[in-house]
Amino acid sequence: MHGVLCRAARLAKQTYTPSEPLRMGLTYIKLSVANPARPRRSARVKFLVDSGAHYSVVPAPVLRRLGIKPGKTKSFILADGTETRRSLGQALFRLNGEEGASPVIFGEEGDSVLLGSVSLEALGFMLDPLRRQLRPLPMVLASLKGKG
Numbered sequence: 001m002h003g004v005l006c007r008a009a010r011l012a013k014q015t016y017t018p019s020e021p022l023r024m025g026l027t028y029i030k031l032s033v034a035n036p037a038r039p040r041r042s043a044r045v046k047f048l049v050d051s052g053a054h055y056s057v058v059p060a061p062v063l064r065r066l067g068i069k070p071g072k073t074k075s076f077i078l079a080d081g082t083e084t085r086r087s088l089g090q091a092l093f094r095l096n097g098e099e100g101a102s103p104v105i106f107g108e109e110g111d112s113v114l115l116g117s118v119s120l121e122a123l124g125f126m127l128d129p130l131r132r133q134l135r136p137l138p139m140v141l142a143s144l145k146g147k148g
Helices: 002-013 062-065 117-123
Strands: 026-034 038-049 056-059 072-077 082-097 098-107 125-128 133-136
Touching: 002 098, 026 125, 038 082, 056 062, 062 098, 062 125, 082 117, 098 117, 117 125
Parallel strands: 056 098
Antiparallel strands: 026 038, 026 082, 072 082, 082 098, 125 133
16 A cells, blocks of 8 residues: 555645646537436436536436436535535436446526536546546555564
């Protein structure tokens, strides 16, 4: 495990200097959202992939049609620094034969429909921001057992 931590520390210190200007863009993807209690009932939703957002945001009417109920309300900080409150529930996300459950924010009018990092990781994907593509997330398992 020590070797894994040392390698991670070395990688964290590395910097990347692009040989060409970075292209900034938005990545959209359509995937299925379902109620984990009734997974056959689903809706196709177009998401903006936002690896900077922790939780996904789905319009509240879509979640309600699927029978997903809000479990609690949390405070969130918007990009402009203001604080707002939104309801949270649990949803099942499906993409290319993969599925994973994660928290979902009940989006209100004016909210962007976002696919956040927790949902991406639950699906086993990560965003490649340079290619604007989803890639398989390398699964790392650290063992606390010593060798021998």
